[in-house]
Amino acid sequence: MSPDHLGLVAEVIVVGGGTAGTAAAIAAAREGRDVLLVEEGNALGGVSTSGGVNEWYASLEGLGDIFDEVRDTMRAGGAKFGRFFNGEYLKIIWQLMAQRAGVRILLNTMMVGAEAAGGRVRAVRLASCGNVFEARGAMFIDASGEGDLAAAAGAEFMKGHPQTGRTLHMTLTFCLADTGRPVAPFLPPDFEPITDEAGLPGLISHNRTPDRRVYCNMTKVMGHDPTDPLSLSAAELEARRQLVCVVHFLQSTKYPTHTLVSSGAKIGIREGRRILGETLLTEEDIGHGVAPVDFAHGVAVATCQIDFHSLTKPGHAGWRKRVEPYAIPYGCLVPRGFQNLLVAGKCISVDQVVHSSCRMTPTCCGLGQAAGTAAALVIAVGCDDLRALDVARLRERLVARKVELDPRRHKAFAPEVTEDATRGA
Ligand SMILES: Cc1cc2nc3c(=O)[nH]c(=O)nc-3n(C[C@H](O)[C@H](O)[C@H](O)COP(=O)(O)OP(=O)(O)OC[C@H]3O[C@@H](n4cnc5c(N)ncnc54)[C@H](O)[C@@H]3O)c2cc1C
Secondary structure, eight states: OOHHHHTOEEEEEEEOOBHHHHHHHHHHHHTTOOEEEEOSSSSSBGGGTTTOOOBOOSOOSSBOHHHHHHHHHHHHTTOEETTEEOHHHHHHHHHHHHHHHTOEEEOSOEEEEEEEETTEEEEEEEEETTEEEEEEEEEEEEOSSSOHHHHHTTOOEEESOTTTOOOOOEEOOEEEEEOSSOOOOOOOTTOOOOOSGGGOSSOOOEEEOTTSEEEEOOOOBOSOOTTSHHHHHHHHHHHHHHHHHHHHHHHHTTOTTEEEEEEOSSOEESOOEEEOBSSOBOHHHHTTSSOOSOOTTEEEEEOBOEEEEOSSOOSSOEEEEOOOOEEEEGGGGSBTTOSSEEEOSTTSSBOHHHHHHHTSHHHHHHHHHHHHHHHHHHHHTTOOOGGGOOHHHHHHHHHHTTBOOOGGGSOOBOOOOSGGGGOOO
């Protein structure tokens, strides 16, 4: 099958239709570019929709007109409840925004390879419906969460803890719904019941939402590699075994009238590859309780506390630390040595500790808007090297799109550690 037959040539190709990728695609399309958005799932929104993670854990202000529109449309539609939301509505909101911007959306399509040489990506190889075909572009944005495109193109990357290589744990989120009458707690034969909270594998995070669900962020699968096919599959199987035990515990204790109604379409991956960029943002840069003074190259602002889950201990082990809002420099989005490839979302160039703060969904939206705008701008000025982009000009465009780039004008997001703060990302 030829790409021409499918019309798969675009100015900007975005791989991954999660929060960052969809925001990037919308931003580039709104700047007048022809954009192809490739997503392996059947809806947009990624972890925050299909992945079942229905909570925004960062300040929700000053992230740009794309996040503002998502947030306000969700609120107006009764689908946002404080920081929580209904991910089913978020799928259609992202889709409509992308379609209205003119983004060409290719669902159920996985990127399985890239053709790249000399720091330039020429094409991505895609697979769908039993076909493998390619799409050619001028600029590429990797918003796959795990940095699949950048890795396939040969970019350098970091993964997990610098010494052990361990990544943050994975979680299969799920929802319960109230049946209105007592239910018989379900546990398959030979499964060991959990008898007290201390036996729960991960966070004790179950939240009632006004749409009568209980949103649960509660399993914890450690020691698996989300970029290794066998390890990822083993993680899914382990997560579902944990899930049924956790639900049984909840039905036997707090929620005797509730039943399981949904779980993430894919296990939630907190951390995969982090692509090494022209700039690497480290704990040293953000961890001193004051906003870095030099934010002249900032193209997004992160506000969330460091939310570092233990890499080895079950339960709610780990540490949290308030950080002042900080700028994420443009260079964190530019894979080192590449001219026409950007990364956006949780796979940007930061160390593991910074990642545990800037990986939150609202921040990923801001990163996506920055990447899409950058890709559009270089095309507009007839430049073919993203490294030569005038960052001041990019910042001007972003500010015009309601992105507040001065970290001092943002509020730090660091919920008090109280009983309720067993919830976490
Ligand atoms: C369990 C869990 C709980 C969390 N809790 C919170 C929370 O409470 N609040 C908060 O703000 N954040 C939370 N986070 C973090 C946050 O949800 C994510 O970091 C963020 O949503 C990532 O956005 P993204 O766009 O970078 O990636 P994703 O949402 O992962 O999007 C990547 C997209 O790329 C697609 N894709 C991947 N590979 C390919 C490929 N090869 N070809 C085509 N498509 C591909 C995927 O299907 C996906 O749609 C949580 C994360 C997890 C896992």
